[in-house]
Amino acid sequence: MNFDIKSEPRKRSWIIFDIESAVIDESGHKRYQQIERWTPGDGDDDKPGRRGYKRAEDPLKTPRWVFQTITTACAMVLTEHPDGNADVSRFVTMSAPDHSERDIVEGLLQVFADAPAEADLASWAGSFHDLPMLVCAAMRHGLTLPGAWRWLAFGGDGRQRHVDFARVATANMKMKPIHESELLAAFDIPAKLSAPAFAVARLIEAGQWDLVQEQCEGDVIATALLLCRWRKLHDDRVDADVAEDRILRRVCELRAGRGYVPALEARRASRFHALMNQAARDAEVLAPWLDTRAA
Numbered sequence: 001m002n003f004d005i006k007s008e009p010r011k012r013s014w015i016i017f018d019i020e021s022a023v024i025d026e027s028g029h030k031r032y033q034q035i036e037r038w039t040p041g042d043g044d045d046d047k048p049g050r051r052g053y054k055r056a057e058d059p060l061k062t063p064r065w066v067f068q069t070i071t072t073a074c075a076m077v078l079t080e081h082p083d084g085n086a087d088v089s090r091f092v093t094m095s096a097p098d099h100s101e102r103d104i105v106e107g108l109l110q111v112f113a114d115a116p117a118e119a120d121l122a123s124w125a126g127s128f129h130d131l132p133m134l135v136c137a138a139m140r141h142g143l144t145l146p147g148a149w150r151w152l153a154f155g156g157d158g159r160q161r162h163v164d165f166a167r168v169a170t171a172n173m174k175m176k177p178i179h180e181s182e183l184l185a186a187f188d189i190p191a192k193l194s195a196p197a198f199a200v201a202r203l204i205e206a207g208q209w210d211l212v213q214e215q216c217e218g219d220v221i222a223t224a225l226l227l228c229r230w231r232k233l234h235d236d237r238v239d240a241d242v243a244e245d246r247i248l249r250r251v252c253e254l255r256a257g258r259g260y261v262p263a264l265e266a267r268r269a270s271r272f273h274a275l276m277n278q279a280a281r282d283a284e285v286l287a288p289w290l291d292t293r294a295a
Contacts, residue, residue: 013116014086014163014227017075017108017123018219019130020212021068022204029063036060065129070137071096071204073104074216075111076224077119078247084237086228088250090114091220095213096204102141105134113146118161122227124180124219125166131156165226184222187229190267191222193260214259221251221264241271 023029033039038060072095078086094107112119123130135152138145145152156162167173169183184191194214195203203212228243248264255261 011116012080013089013119014078014122015075015112015115015119016078016220016224016227017073017111017121017126017130018216018223019070019108019133020072020200020204020216021065021070021133022201023063023067024069024071024204026063026067029067032067033060065133066136068133070101070104070133072209072212072216073108074213074220075108076220077111077115078224078227079116081246083242084235085239085243085246086231088224088247088254091217091251091254093213093217095209095216097207097209101137102143105137105141105143108134109138109143109146109149112149117148121162121164122223123162123164124223124226125164127156127162127164127167131162163227163230165223165230168230180219180222184226187226189222189225189229190263191218193218193263211259217255217258218260221247241275245271 040061072093074093075090076088076092077090079089081087090111092107092111094104096104099107131152135145135156151161165180165183166177169175170177179197181191181197192215194211197215200212200215203215224247225240225244228238228247229240231243232238232240245268248268252261252264252268
């Protein structure tokens with residue numbers, strides 16, 4: 001006897017996330033200097049530190065990532081639409097000065113916990129930047145990871161649930177690493193509309209939190225559009241143009257007033273007109289008897 005058991009295909013979902021951080025409290029780094037029995041010289045920047053390091057690379061003189069504080073985090077939850085594309089079901093931003101690092105980490109973990117079951121992560125270099133920072137911050141504040149996400153505590157190497165485009169674009173780092181901006185430029189995806197990447201630390205130091213938040217949101221938006229192009233590789237229902245327009249339309253609704261919204265609206269309008277013009281040209285060739293104005 002044969003049993004034919006049919007089930008509905010799983011509706012997939014993704015959490016696209018990004019974190020911004022900076023060294024805003026050097027007390028931990030000072031403890032590290034004390035552990036190493038090293039103190040800065042009186043105005044002497046050339047005092048020896050770690051042998052073989054330049055000053056900017058010397059961990060005794062320049063605090064490394066573990067001493068950074070998470071100041072801003074953004075997460076977008078995408079849920080698969082019946083047509084194969086995706087809809088924005090949630091777009092969350094948490095940032096100083098209204099939120100402490102603990103608030104931000106708790107909020108991001110809550111987004112993970114509230115996301116649909118078996119949601120996948122999507123990021124740029126999240127596996128070797130954002131996730132380690134998130135886990136270390138959670139440890140520092142005595143927080144517990146949501147049940148479905150406790151694999152992050154073991155180094156976050158659950159690649160089956162994390163699409164890290166820094167790995168995808170370089171064959172798991174076998175090719176020379178690149179900046180996300182390079183890949184986005186190659187694919188004509190809007191990016192860094194509020195500020196260049198190198199400016200974020202300065203914006204944090206200056207307390208320009210609106211721009212920091214815009215930058216973090218912009219990175220999440222760009223990675224979401226990159227995800228749409230990647231999904232086309234294994235799902236022929238996906239239309240990158242449709243997916244992009246749907247995501248940008250929703251973002252412009254949810255973040256009306258943000259500095260990057262006019263640029264996104266202009267992009268939507270430009271791409272729509274380009275598609276209309278292409279449709280008119282196709283009609284002239286395929287059906288020359290039709291009135292092109294109707295096309």
